[in-house]
Amino acid sequence: MIENLQTALALLTSWKLLLTIAICSIYGLFVGAVPGLTATMAAALLVPFTFFMEPLAALVSIVTMSAMAIFAGDIPAALVRIPGTPSSAAYTDDSYELTKQGKAELVLGVDVITSAIGGLMGAVILMTAAPLLAEVALKFTSFEYFWLAALGLSATVMIASSSPLKAGLALLVGLFFSTVGVDITLGLPRFTFGITELLNGVDFIPAMIGLFGVSEVLRNMGGAHLKFPITTVKAEHIFRGVAETLWRYKANMARSGLIGTFIGILPGAGADIAAWIAYAVSRRFSKEPEKFGQGAIEPIVDAGTANNSCLAGDWVPALVFGIPGDSITAIVIGILFMKGLRPGPMIFQEQPQIVYAVYLSFIMANILLVPFGYLAIRVSSTMLRVPRNILMPAILMFCIVGSFAINNSLFDVGTMLAMGILGYFFEANGIPVAPIVLGMVLGPIVEQNFMVSMIKSDWDLTQFFTRPTAAMLAVLTILTWLTPVYPILFRRLSRSPSAA
Amino acid sequence: MRVSDTVVGAGFVAAGALIFSGTLGYPTLEAGHPGPSLFPRLLAGLMAVFGGFLSVQGIRARDVTDEVAWLRLHRNPSFINAMFVLAGTLAYIFLVERMGFLLMGALISFVIMWRLQVRLLTAAVVAITFNTLAYLLFAKILRVPLSLGLLWF
Numbered sequence: 001m002i003e004n005l006q007t008a009l010a011l012l013t014s015w016k017l018l019l020t021i022a023i024c025s026i027y028g029l030f031v032g033a034v035p036g037l038t039a040t041m042a043a044a045l046l047v048p049f050t051f052f053m054e055p056l057a058a059l060v061s062i063v064t065m066s067a068m069a070i071f072a073g074d075i076p077a078a079l080v081r082i083p084g085t086p087s088s089a090a091y092t093d094d095s096y097e098l099t100k101q102g103k104a105e106l107v108l109g110v111d112v113i114t115s116a117i118g119g120l121m122g123a124v125i126l127m128t129a130a131p132l133l134a135e136v137a138l139k140f141t142s143f144e145y146f147w148l149a150a151l152g153l154s155a156t157v158m159i160a161s162s163s164p165l166k167a168g169l170a171l172l173v174g175l176f177f178s179t180v181g182v183d184i185t186l187g188l189p190r191f192t193f194g195i196t197e198l199l200n201g202v203d204f205i206p207a208m209i210g211l212f213g214v215s216e217v218l219r220n221m222g223g224a225h226l227k228f229p230i231t232t233v234k235a236e237h238i239f240r241g242v243a244e245t246l247w248r249y250k251a252n253m254a255r256s257g258l259i260g261t262f263i264g265i266l267p268g269a270g271a272d273i274a275a276w277i278a279y280a281v282s283r284r285f286s287k288e289p290e291k292f293g294q295g296a297i298e299p300i301v302d303a304g305t306a307n308n309s310c311l312a313g314d315w316v317p318a319l320v321f322g323i324p325g326d327s328i329t330a331i332v333i334g335i336l337f338m339k340g341l342r343p344g345p346m347i348f349q350e351q352p353q354i355v356y357a358v359y360l361s362f363i364m365a366n367i368l369l370v371p372f373g374y375l376a377i378r379v380s381s382t383m384l385r386v387p388r389n390i391l392m393p394a395i396l397m398f399c400i401v402g403s404f405a406i407n408n409s410l411f412d413v414g415t416m417l418a419m420g421i422l423g424y425f426f427e428a429n430g431i432p433v434a435p436i437v438l439g440m441v442l443g444p445i446v447e448q449n450f451m452v453s454m455i456k457s458d459w460d461l462t463q464f465f466t467r468p469t470a471a472m473l474a475v476l477t478i479l480t481w482l483t484p485v486y487p488i489l490f491r492r493l494s495r496s497p498s499a500a
Numbered sequence: 501m502r503v504s505d506t507v508v509g510a511g512f513v514a515a516g517a518l519i520f521s522g523t524l525g526y527p528t529l530e531a532g533h534p535g536p537s538l539f540p541r542l543l544a545g546l547m548a549v550f551g552g553f554l555s556v557q558g559i560r561a562r563d564v565t566d567e568v569a570w571l572r573l574h575r576n577p578s579f580i581n582a583m584f585v586l587a588g589t590l591a592y593i594f595l596v597e598r599m600g601f602l603l604m605g606a607l608i609s610f611v612i613m614w615r616l617q618v619r620l621l622t623a624a625v626v627a628i629t630f631n632t633l634a635y636l637l638f639a640k641i642l643r644v645p646l647s648l649g650l651l652w653f
Contacts, residue, residue, distance in 0.1 A: 052642045165554055169512055172547045176519060176540065183536035185529060190536055191522060218585055221616075222578030389616035393609040394630050396585060400592055401601075401634055405644040410593050417589045424582070428501040429508055447539045459533055 008356035011056055012364065020057050021064050021361075025368060028065035029376040032072025033383045034391070035082040039069035039271075040327045040434070041212040045395075047205050047331060048402035055339040056354055059332065060361040063311075066328050067365040070271055070307050071115035071373055075380045078107045079233070087271040087307040090279040090299070097295030109238035110245055110297060111304050112373035114253060117246075118305035119366030121257035122264065122312030127359045129265070130348075133320045136469075137345035142456070143464055145321070146449035147473035149442045152267030152323045154480040156438050164484065166431045173422075174439020175446075177202045184448050185455075197411040204334045204440055206403040206412040207419045211433045212327075213399040214420025217392050219427065235378040249301040252282060260306030264313020270326030270434070271307040271314075278306030312362050319343055319355060323442065327434040330441045501579075504565040505558030512551025519544035584615045600649020601639070605631035 011017065024046070031042035043062055050058035073084030074095065081096035083089040098107045140148075153175075157168045180191045181201030192198040246253065256278040263274040282302035283289045292299050314325030315332070322343035324330035336343050341351060348355055376383070403416040423433045457463035465471050519540055526537035534541075557563075573579050588608035596604045606627045613623035638644040 049642070165550060165557065169547065169550050169554065172512075172543050172550065176543050176547070179540045179543070185535045186527060188526060188536045190526070190540065191519075214585075214589075218582045221581035221585065387618070389613060389618050390622075390626055392616070393612040393627070396589070396612065397605050397609055397631060397634060400589060400605075401638050401644070401646070404646075405638060405642065408645055410596070413589065413593050417586065417593075420589075421586070425501055429503060429505075431508075443539075451538075454533075455529075 004352045004356045005360070007353045008360050011353060011357050012060070012360050017057055017060060020053070020061050021364065021368070024061040024065040025068045025365070025372045028068030029072045029372060030383060031065075032069035032084045033075045033376060033380060034386065035076045035080070035084055035384075037216060037395075038085050038212065039066050039073070039087070040331070041216050042066075042069050043328045043331045044205075044208040044212045045398055045402055047208065047335060048405040050335050051338065051406060055336075055341055056357050058335050058339060059354070059358055062328065062332055062335070063315075063358065063361045064365040064368075066311055067115075067119050067308060067362070067369055068372060068376075070311060071112060071369055072376055074111035074115070074304065075108065075377060076384060078104055078111065079380060080384060085272075087275050089272065090275040090303045093293045094296050094299050097293075098297065098300075101295055103295075104233050105235075105237040106241050106245070106297070107300060108233060108377050109240070109242040110300055112238070112370060112377070113242055113246060114301050114304035115308040115373070116366045116369045117253055118257050118260060118308035119311065119369065120363060121254075121305070122261045122309035123359060123362035123366060125258075125261045125309075126312040126315055126362065130316050130320055130355070133316065134345040134348040137320050140321075140345075140469070141467070142449040142452040143467055143470040144473060146446060146453055146464070147470055147477055148267070148317075148321055148323055149445040149449065151473055151477045151480060152317070152438065152442055153446065154477050155266050155269055156435050158480050158483040163430060163432075166429075167435050170426060170431050170433060171435035171439045174436035175443040176439075177207070177436070178440050178443025179447070184444075185451055195411075197409065202440070203406065203412055203415060205338075205406045206416040207440065208331060208334070208437060209399050209403050210416035210419025210421075211423040211436060213395060213402075214416060215423030215427060215433065217396045217399070218420060218424040220388055220392050232381055233377055235374060238374065238377055245297055246301065249298060252298065252302050253305045255281065256302040256305040257309040260309035261313035263306070264310035264325050265316045267317045267321075267323045267325060270328070271310040274310035274313075275303040275307040279303045308366070315358065315362075319347065319358070320345060322445065324438060327437050330437045333441055502566065502569075504563045505561070506555045506563060507558075507565055509551045509553070509555030509558055512554065513548045514551075516544040516546075516548030516551060519547065581612075581615055584612055588612060596649065597647050598649055600651050601646040602631055602635055602651055603649060605634065 027046070028039070028042060031037045032039060042065055046061060046065060050061060053061065069085060070087050073088035075084060077083040077088040077092040078095040078099050081092060083092045095107045095111075098104070153171060157164050157171055178201070180198055181189065182199055183190050189199055259278050259281060260271075260274040263269050263277060264271075279299050279302060282299050283292045286292065286298055288296065288298070314329045317323040317325050318329035318332055322333060324333055333343055341347060341354070399416060399420075400413055403412045404410065406412060426433050453464065465474055523537040523540045523544070527535060529535040569576075588611060592604050592608060609627035609631060610623050613627060614620065618626070635646060639646040
């Protein structure tokens with residue numbers, strides 16, 4: 001382990017990688033701080049660049065960018081009451097109310113430090129949990145992988161969305177896209193309509209860029225002239241009073257760090273869900289729940305810790321099983337395949353230096369978050385003043401060139417456009433787009449493992465339930481399907497004693 | 501671009517039916533076991549069922565499409581702006597080989613910025629500068645074969 005850590009550290013401290021980390025930090029902070037641009041969109045636009053990087057640099061760039069973007073989303077939440085990314089939405093009202101009370105510096109100071117602490121907690125849990133789970137995963141067969149992917153799909157629909165029905169439909173669309181191309185059993189081309197480019201399936205990267213980049217551009221076409229009344233922040237004062245606040249809420253931070261990482265480990269749920277759950281738990285156990293939403297610092301500590309700790313948690317299923325923890329790690333899996341690396345337990349044995357470097361990059365990114373975050377807060381008012389009517393055409397051109405760059409194919413630009421329209425239409429009608437991406441990544445895993453299991457068990461369905469781990473995963477999956485029933489059950493159970 | 505859940509649900513039912521019909525000619529495995537058609541058919545079935553539920557939910561909630569907004573779409577500035585983005589991207593796909601990245605990129609950026617009421621001079625300077633930098637980054641540093649088209653010299 002020590003040897004691997006030393007090798008990873010040597011790899012990480014090369015000047016090229018340090019430069020990549022610095023550039024991706026600035027990129028992540030900028031995207032996170034601009035309302036309307038998400039960390040997932042930033043990751044999608046980063047992919048064409050990772051195509052030209054070494055595998056490690058590609059992974060580190062995503063780690064750094066996402067950590068910075070999730071924190072930077074807190075800046076516009078505090079200054080203009082618009083969350084920079086969905087992960088900051090849970091505590092936007094509290095942040096802005098405190099800003100109105102003249103406490104913007106304290107809010108941003110707490111944001112940057114809790115983000116760093118949360119990220120470090122997540123990294124430590126990732127370093128501890130991932131190798132242990134990888135040992136277990138070595139014993140997995142197609143039956144377990146099928147259930148694990150099914151659990152990921154179910155969690156995406158039932159837990160990670162406010163409308164399971166609409167999320168389910170989005171997921172089915174993603175799964176359908178994953179069936180396009182040559183089938184795994186007989187090599188039959190499915191839904192290709194004679195188009196050669198579709199024989200290998202719908203390319204994941206242009207689809208991602210379209211769903212998250214172009215749809216964002218289309219959505220922002222209406223608010224191009226939006227101007228914010230921005231509060232100016234004295235950045236040199238941001239750390240004043242932070243230590244006392246964090247000491248007071250140290251137990252909250254520990255709890256939310258664990259919640260965030262656990263939510264991250266759950267396949268399909270991302271940082272925004274982690275923040276909302278940590279917020280709800282914080283309110284439940286707070287001595288002053290009535291202050292939540294009115295300018296309380298407590299939910300900012302909790303949710304701010306949870307959303308950054310979730311990022312590392314998301315990497316656990318991605319690295320160990322090849323099952324994405326959220327839409328960003330879905331992109332990471334795409335990058336790993338693009339680089340010829342197969343995520344799964346074997347990566348821990350075959351490429352340990354990559355895994356250890358990912359661990360260390362999380363630690364490095366979260367330590368760097370403090371100075372970079374400080375600088376971002378210093379220039380926050382400038383970042384928030386970048387006119388959208390100039391920014392959006394620039395993003396569109398990046399989307400076009402980025403999609404083309406993967407295969408040097410204009411067909412991919414068309415795919416990006418089609419996905420952009422689809423993403424825009426879905427979002428306009430309350431249908432989330434993240435499940436489409438998870439469906440595209442998990443679809444082949446589900447189908448391949450199901451067909452392999454069926455063929456090797458001579459079409460005996462009971463085999464899916466007879467292996468202990470497979471049975472446990474099956475039960476977990478079925479319990480996830482029943483999520484909408486739990487509130488009704490709890491209500492009935494809580495009523496019954498009083499009725500008696 | 502909002503449509504009622506009833507209509508969206510019906511759209512998914514139709515999509516499910518289309519996917520199912522697309523698998524009708526697929527062969528089976530040995531002993532008649534389902535092969536390439538199994539997964540798409542399962543998805544098609546679920547899509548139709550979920551879509552049906554969404555339609556019913558829409559009917560129960562009396563969710564209706566704002567027809568007036570749809571009829572006035574051609575006057576909606578956001579929609580027109582979005583159409584410029586779509587037209588620009590399509591123009592890029594069909595013309596970039598002939599015109600080249602620099603010309604097409606600058607033209608598309610300029611037109612969209614003009615549409616978004618950026619001052620003409622600013623739009624021109626930003627469009628040319630940004631696309632030149634993007635060309636240098638992708639074509640010269642990352643070696644992406646971006647066409648020079650009319651600017652081949």
